[in-house]
Amino acid sequence: MTALGDRGPVVVVGGGPAGALLAILLARHGHHVDVYESRPDLRRADIGSGRSINLALATRGIAALDAIDVMDRVEEITIPMRGRMVHLDDGATNFQPYGLHDSDIVHSVSRNALNAILLDAAEETGRISLHFEMRCRSVDFDASTARFTNAFDQIVDVGFGTIFGADGANSPVRGSMLQVNGGRFREDVLEHGYRELTIPANPDGSHRLDPHALHIWPAGGFMVIALPNPAGDFTATIFLPHTSNDGPSFASLETRDEVESFFAEHFADFAPLVPDLVDDFFDGPVGDMSTIHVQGWSWADQAVLVGDAAHGIVPFHGQGMNAAMESGLVLDQHIRDRPLDLAAAFAAYEAGRRPDADAIGDMALQNYIEMRSDVVDPDYLLKRELSLELEKRHPDRFAARYGMVMFHTMGYAEAETRARRQSRVLDQLTARARSIDDIDWDLAGALVSILDPLP
Amino acid sequence: MTALGDRGPVVVVGGGPAGALLAILLARHGHHVDVYESRPDLRRADIGSGRSINLALATRGIAALDAIDVMDRVEEITIPMRGRMVHLDDGATNFQPYGLHDSDIVHSVSRNALNAILLDAAEETGRISLHFEMRCRSVDFDASTARFTNAFDQIVDVGFGTIFGADGANSPVRGSMLQVNGGRFREDVLEHGYRELTIPANPDGSHRLDPHALHIWPAGGFMVIALPNPAGDFTATIFLPHTSNDGPSFASLETRDEVESFFAEHFADFAPLVPDLVDDFFDGPVGDMSTIHVQGWSWADQAVLVGDAAHGIVPFHGQGMNAAMESGLVLDQHIRDRPLDLAAAFAAYEAGRRPDADAIGDMALQNYIEMRSDVVDPDYLLKRELSLELEKRHPDRFAARYGMVMFHTMGYAEAETRARRQSRVLDQLTARARSIDDIDWDLAGALVSILDPLP
Numbered sequence: 001m002t003a004l005g006d007r008g009p010v011v012v013v014g015g016g017p018a019g020a021l022l023a024i025l026l027a028r029h030g031h032h033v034d035v036y037e038s039r040p041d042l043r044r045a046d047i048g049s050g051r052s053i054n055l056a057l058a059t060r061g062i063a064a065l066d067a068i069d070v071m072d073r074v075e076e077i078t079i080p081m082r083g084r085m086v087h088l089d090d091g092a093t094n095f096q097p098y099g100l101h102d103s104d105i106v107h108s109v110s111r112n113a114l115n116a117i118l119l120d121a122a123e124e125t126g127r128i129s130l131h132f133e134m135r136c137r138s139v140d141f142d143a144s145t146a147r148f149t150n151a152f153d154q155i156v157d158v159g160f161g162t163i164f165g166a167d168g169a170n171s172p173v174r175g176s177m178l179q180v181n182g183g184r185f186r187e188d189v190l191e192h193g194y195r196e197l198t199i200p201a202n203p204d205g206s207h208r209l210d211p212h213a214l215h216i217w218p219a220g221g222f223m224v225i226a227l228p229n230p231a232g233d234f235t236a237t238i239f240l241p242h243t244s245n246d247g248p249s250f251a252s253l254e255t256r257d258e259v260e261s262f263f264a265e266h267f268a269d270f271a272p273l274v275p276d277l278v279d280d281f282f283d284g285p286v287g288d289m290s291t292i293h294v295q296g297w298s299w300a301d302q303a304v305l306v307g308d309a310a311h312g313i314v315p316f317h318g319q320g321m322n323a324a325m326e327s328g329l330v331l332d333q334h335i336r337d338r339p340l341d342l343a344a345a346f347a348a349y350e351a352g353r354r355p356d357a358d359a360i361g362d363m364a365l366q367n368y369i370e371m372r373s374d375v376v377d378p379d380y381l382l383k384r385e386l387s388l389e390l391e392k393r394h395p396d397r398f399a400a401r402y403g404m405v406m407f408h409t410m411g412y413a414e415a416e417t418r419a420r421r422q423s424r425v426l427d428q429l430t431a432r433a434r435s436i437d438d439i440d441w442d443l444a445g446a447l448v449s450i451l452d453p454l455p
Numbered sequence: 456m457t458a459l460g461d462r463g464p465v466v467v468v469g470g471g472p473a474g475a476l477l478a479i480l481l482a483r484h485g486h487h488v489d490v491y492e493s494r495p496d497l498r499r500a501d502i503g504s505g506r507s508i509n510l511a512l513a514t515r516g517i518a519a520l521d522a523i524d525v526m527d528r529v530e531e532i533t534i535p536m537r538g539r540m541v542h543l544d545d546g547a548t549n550f551q552p553y554g555l556h557d558s559d560i561v562h563s564v565s566r567n568a569l570n571a572i573l574l575d576a577a578e579e580t581g582r583i584s585l586h587f588e589m590r591c592r593s594v595d596f597d598a599s600t601a602r603f604t605n606a607f608d609q610i611v612d613v614g615f616g617t618i619f620g621a622d623g624a625n626s627p628v629r630g631s632m633l634q635v636n637g638g639r640f641r642e643d644v645l646e647h648g649y650r651e652l653t654i655p656a657n658p659d660g661s662h663r664l665d666p667h668a669l670h671i672w673p674a675g676g677f678m679v680i681a682l683p684n685p686a687g688d689f690t691a692t693i694f695l696p697h698t699s700n701d702g703p704s705f706a707s708l709e710t711r712d713e714v715e716s717f718f719a720e721h722f723a724d725f726a727p728l729v730p731d732l733v734d735d736f737f738d739g740p741v742g743d744m745s746t747i748h749v750q751g752w753s754w755a756d757q758a759v760l761v762g763d764a765a766h767g768i769v770p771f772h773g774q775g776m777n778a779a780m781e782s783g784l785v786l787d788q789h790i791r792d793r794p795l796d797l798a799a800a801f802a803a804y805e806a807g808r809r810p811d812a813d814a815i816g817d818m819a820l821q822n823y824i825e826m827r828s829d830v831v832d833p834d835y836l837l838k839r840e841l842s843l844e845l846e847k848r849h850p851d852r853f854a855a856r857y858g859m860v861m862f863h864t865m866g867y868a869e870a871e872t873r874a875r876r877q878s879r880v881l882d883q884l885t886a887r888a889r890s891i892d893d894i895d896w897d898l899a900g901a902l903v904s905i906l907d908p909l910p
Contacts, residue, residue, distance in 0.1 A: 180795075182793070182794065182795050182796075298799065299796070300799070338637070340635075340636065340637050341636060341754070341755060341802075343755065343796075343798040344753065344798060344799070344802035345802075346799070347796075347799035347800075347802035347803050347806070348802050348803070348805075348806045350803075351802070351803045351807060352806060417907070420907075421905055421906075421907065424904055428904060428905070443898070446883050446898065446901075446902060447901060447902065447905055449879055449882075449883060450879050450883070450902055450905040450906065451876075452872070452876065
């Protein structure tokens with residue numbers, strides 16, 4: 001019925017990584033694109049001296065950035081992490097590489113620095129106008145207008161032909177759309193929250209820990225992690241239940257003494273890395289995490305959601321931004337596949353992509369348990385070793401679960417189902433062996449042959 | 456944007472099993488439905504004394520007939536077939552049951568008798584008007600009119616809001632739609648054709664062969680099959696290459712002598728069952744078979760295809776009508792899932808259903824080889840026996856391929872992928888065993904445990 005641009009202006013709400021990338025993809029169809037972002041331009045505004053929020057950039061995100069030709073610029077601001085550095089109770093460390101190959105790398109990247117590159121690239125197209133400090137309030141689909149408030153809190157109504165909601169987990173576009181399209185929304189709030197802490201650089205500017213690893217201090221029911229920044233510091237995050245009846249929680253850490261003794265007890269080798277640990281701990285509110293499930297990602301040829309607005313996930317797999325940018329790429333491909341029928345393209349996008357969004361939502365939750373406790377469990381470690389060995393012996397059929405999510409571009413749902421089958425292979429083999437030396441490799445070969453060939 | 460009926464009249468083109476069933480499903484949304492059928496009303500017209508065309512009705516078709524509450528009537532006209540009766544060269548027979556369970560039955564049913572029940576049921580809704588001898592010529596989507604020619608060859612233009620193309624493999628609705636929706640069409644014509652023959656009843660009205668079986672006379676590169684009719688006769692079909700350089704073909708059977716000696720050589724025990732075999736053979740043209748692939752099953756909220764119009768397949772799995780009726784059910788469910796957005800429902804229907812259509816198209820082609828040659832191959836027979844034994848031992852994870860298509864309602868694509876994995880299990884086990892008695896059942900259990908649990 002309608003192609004992109006037929007109904008009128010192409011509007012993207014949200015100028016974060018998902019929105020900026022999508023705008024560039026849409027501009028390549030030959031249309032002018034208006035991007036409305038609620039915050040000030042992070043390239044110009046003073047964003048303060050606070051800690052840098054960094055994210056894990058992996059293959060899916062890189063594929064999206066490659067598609068808009070900015071990876072050369074992004075590479076300059078990333079730090080490669082080759083595996084997990086697990087910090088054990090006794091102060092020892094156990095390095096667990098992410099994969100077998102040199103390319104099995106996760107890149108630590110500053111969200112703001114990446115966003116700045118994408119905003120620059122958007123402006124360079126000559127087809128994208130960025131409008132900052134425009135906070136979306138609601139969308140009127142009958143009138144085809146979106147209501148914003150500007151920096152002076154004045155109401156501004158903007159006409160659109162098609163509106164793309166890249167406006168995050170609390171998406172106002174989604175809020176208005178679900179009132180007309182009969183869709184459903186569910187937010188599963190995690191019972192755990194997080195606080196960020198900073199491990200500063202050494203006086204000479206070097207990193208205080210190996211910068212080419214993601215550091216984990218697992219503590220069973222909770223954990224601390226740290227990702228490197230190019231300036232020599234690490235952004236650390238403590239994940240902990242909001243409240244608990246039988247263990248530490250943010251609610252139980254109200255005084256300076258409580259915080260100090262908590263870190264001394266559970267994170268003795270981490271605590272010395274953060275000067276002013278207690279002040280840092282109390283700086284700012286406890287963050288919430290949730291998984292957002294939406295059914296009804298689009299409304300006719302008028303609106304469609306991408307990124308957290310459609311599928312917000314918890315951060316434990318480091319896939320939130322990767323998934324958001326990959327969704328932009330998938331949506332763009334559907335528009336190219338059905339160039340004359342935008343409504344059908346949007347519906348097909350949801351039909352194809354929602355199972356993947358559900359899968360990464362699940363796997364992100366599972367990965368919290370893996371990071372905070374499994375990484376020191378002997379059964380897990382044997383299966384991890386076996387998994388990498390099977391990948392080495394049968395690269396055509398077996399790929400370790402983590403790698404399928406991080407270093408492949410197969411659909412997340414496929415990665416999840418493959419992982420489930422593979423874990424049955426691992427179960428069969430480890431039920432008959434106490435160490436990697438006892439594995440029956442003939443049986444392993446037969447079992448692996450049942451798995452589907454990798455794409 | 457629009458719900459069913461919002462744009463205007465609901466029109467179904469085609470009053471065969473797929474169209475009649477779909478009309479009933481659509482009428483249940485509360486709308487009046489007009490059905491246009493090119494042929495005369497088969498319940499009233501003299502359809503001649505020609506042979507009855509019968510079809511295989513299995514679980515998917517039954518599920519659709521159940522959904523419109525006509526199975527009690529349909530049951531009265533079906534003959535249960537419990538397996539394949541394979542007629543060997545030496546005149547012996549080998550009965551191969553379709554499955555392990557009493558309910559693993561395929562029903563032989565007359566296409567016309569089934570269609571008559573569906574047309575009656577359509578009229579009984581009080582919401583469906585049937586228009587016979589109205590041949591669709593083309594559809595004008597700008598004007599929202601469909602052009603028909605009536606019995607007097609006069610042009611009749613009919614306005615529609617939404618048009619459903621259940622108009623068969625040569626679908627005129629599809630022809631017009633693909634000109635506007637940018638879709639693609641491919642017809643893979645099989646190099647083999649078919650002719651129908653009749654095995655009459657015994658003088659006392661009884662069947663000349665076991666009526667509770669589908670009879671096969673496999674001949675390697677070609678075959679004869681026969682399905683029972685309630686009147687005591689069988690409709691037999693010979694499948695043969697149209698032309699061939701190195702074997703028999705319809706082109707090589709031009710004279711009475713050639714036909715007689717061909718049957719004497721290849722189907723010595725079948726030939727005596729058909730009196731006037733040669734006359735019967737030459738009665739009517741050789742039939743063509745093809746697989747129809749369509750990308751772009753719908754156009755906005757205006758048109759959508761079901762059945763052969765969207766996914767014509769070859770007859771060797773006995774699934775053509777089952778798939779057509781199941782597609783009606785699937786489409787109806789998508790309309791119910793997105794009641795306010797018909798265009799999105801249509802797009803989601805294609806996105807979800809096309810992989811299944813592709814899968815049954817593939818499997819129907821494969822089944823020709825299975826029927827005409829594998830059914831007498833020792834390796835195939837061992838795997839078939841093993842497959843049923845594994846289904847018996849591991850009913851939660853293993854289901855013989857044929858049964859997944861015929862006696863389950865899981866998506867065809869899922870059935871095909873499961874079958875592929877299962878065949879690797881069979882390969883592993885039979886590579887280590889010469890008969891069912893040599894099978895390593897421990898290994899079998901380990902291999903089967905890798906398969907996904909059945910739904």
